[in-house]
Amino acid sequence: MAFESLTDKLQNVFKNLRKKGRLTEADVKAALKEVKMALLEADVSFKVVKQFMKAVQERAIGQDVMSGLNPGQMVIKIVNEELVKLMGSETTEIALKSGNEVTVLMMVGLQGAGKTTTTAKLAGKLKSKGKKPLLAACDVYRPAAIKQLQVNGEKQGVDVFSMGDKNSPVDIAKAAYEHAKNEKYNVLILDTAGRLHIDEDMMEELEKIKEAITVDQTLLVVDAMTGQDAVNVAETFGEKVGIDGVILTKMDGDTRGGAALSIKAISGKPILYVGMGEKLSDLEQFYPERMASRILGMGDVMSLIEKAQANLDEEKAKEMEQKFRKNSFGFDDYLESMNQMKNMGGLSSVLSMLPGVGSQMKDLEGMVDEKDMARKEAIILSMTPRERSHPEILNPSRKYRIAKGAGVDVSEVNRMVKQFEQAKKMMKQMPGLMGGKGGKRGKFKLPF
The missing domain is CATH 1.10.260.30 (Signal recognition particle, SRP54 subunit, M-domain)
Structure with missing residues (x-):
């Protein structure tokens, strides 16, 4: 489970803090040093850890904390609040147009991140909120990508627009948009092609789609198990194509979780959803305060x-x-x-x-x-x-x-x-x- 190791380490640090009635500055610094090591081991970006620890230390060694009745509890509270800030403070919803206006969402990401499955999961979420989504199969390169989207779309009870693999993704996106408008769909989700690594052809294709139709939100799907690579991917896509939000997949896997703690701070873009399993229902809204609570072992009731x-x-x-x-x-x-x-x-x-x-x-x-x-x-x-x-x-x-x-x-x-x-x-x-x-x-x- 994501963050399991980090949670165990932080709980041990906090257990030792709680045992002490009064804390010296040396006690707090020693505890924060352990917090820093735990974050680095969880594959959180060094730059992010440095900024985070500076913010925590400035607050934790203040007079109010040190002279308080329960300084250990106060330090834990500060760490929790700074974790929430790090991940975005507020929950961010995907911005959708009202009424029958078509909101166009373009899903982007590398091959293997789970983009096509996540596209279907997202469609299911939006359908449950009363929207009428249409999926567009724009990945004409990967064998069986179109079929995979059709199968998952059927399971979710969501229609899929496909023109096979002989047309260009730009033409498919344009035709899908017209179809969505004519048939009164109010969300169009484009499942675009991924690559094994970032390359100029892929970026150019995404830019052409954006030029051909109005894309309201570009959503990047990244694999949480790739750690710092996920953060680098977010940065690169942000610079080359522009992204509006991130969906983290495989958060239920054997991952150290550093990507979730680094992406917002590095890319400036919010995490919208997290994939917590292989089932099409396993997509959860991302709540920074709930995730911080899980990381610190406080649960998420x-x-x-x-x-x-x-x-x-x-x-x-x-x-x-x-x-x-x-x-x-x-x-x-x-x-x-x-x-x-x-x-x-x-x-x-x-x-x-x-x-x-x-x-x-x-x-x-x-x-x-x-x-x-x-x-x-x-x-x-x-x-x-x-x-x-x-x-x-x-x-x-x-x-x-x-x-x-x-x-x-x-x-x-x-x-x-x-x-x-x-x-x-x-x-x-x-x-x-x-x-x-x-x-x-x-x-x-x-x-x-």
């Missing part, structure tokens, strides 16, 4: 609630919560909870948004391995209805029969039963969310 509202069956969630309280939660419910969790992007996605869970992520992620989902389902379906509703009766001979029926080793059955018990235990202890130990009853419940 607002995004979690929004994700839950969009993906969960509220009645089923309430039913499961009641079963937890009455201790009647069985394997059928466990299977249902795994499916609902999958709809929300998986356990790691949910856990990353919970306050204070960052340090326990590695221990908890093993409870629901999505690749292992089919085997778990086979194990549960090999149980009798009574075994599924009364897990406590699973003795060795029953487990052996279940393993044989599911085509797995008995050790897998034992492991799943153990994970089931861990999941029950964790949800009972989750403060504030399930109304269990450690907090008052919360307004939001997870589907367990």
Whole structure:
């Protein structure tokens, strides 16, 4: 998960700050030095880190902080506020024209960044907001690019305009614009060609499209896993073609996250959305304050609630919560909870948004391995209805029969039963969310 390593390091720094009642200037400087190293290791631009640390240090070593009742907490607050500033302070929306006027969005980026998939994801987002988008297949060079856009467009319920691969991208863009106007589409999204690296031909082609039709916003799609290269790409596209905003893909991958912290400061352009998975629904609006909160291990409950509202069956969630309280939660419910969790992007996605869970992520992620989902389902379906509703009766001979029926080793059955018990235990202890130990009853419940 993006920022996992950075979050762990920052949490350790802040834990040590909180332990001290009073802070000396030397304490603060030592802590900030560790923050600086953590940011550099996360592949944040050196120039950005230097400016960021200067701003934090000037505020953190002020008299008000040092003489305050809780200086450690104040330093953390300052780091949080400066992180938000670094990423843009305010959430930026894509500017869309009103009524039936066609807003033209041109998607640009390098090959492999996930541009075509992101184009379809964005169309789905805009459609859910009441817009009528049209996708235009302007990548005539990459084999299967047009087909990929058509398949994804169909999945999103969005129309795709294509003239095959024998026409020039400029002609396709012009024809698509006329079609959008005539057929009352109000957003036209151009999926342009990428390259393996930046070259003059690609830039020239994009400039020609801009000369042929009025492009309202040029959106750059960059791969967060490329770190500083993503920042360099943003800078170059900004200089050569001009960009209005950035969409970061693969933020769910094994990335250090430096691109998200550097792009706004270096390019001056806002991050609009972040891609958090391969599914066409896995595109999230970028909120600087929420991202800063995630990075500092404070969670992101607002995004979690929004994700839950969009993906969960509220009645089923309430039913499961009641079963937890009455201790009647069985394997059928466990299977249902795994499916609902999958709809929300998986356990790691949910856990990353919970306050204070960052340090326990590695221990908890093993409870629901999505690749292992089919085997778990086979194990549960090999149980009798009574075994599924009364897990406590699973003795060795029953487990052996279940393993044989599911085509797995008995050790897998034992492991799943153990994970089931861990999941029950964790949800009972989750403060504030399930109304269990450690907090008052919360307004939001997870589907367990």
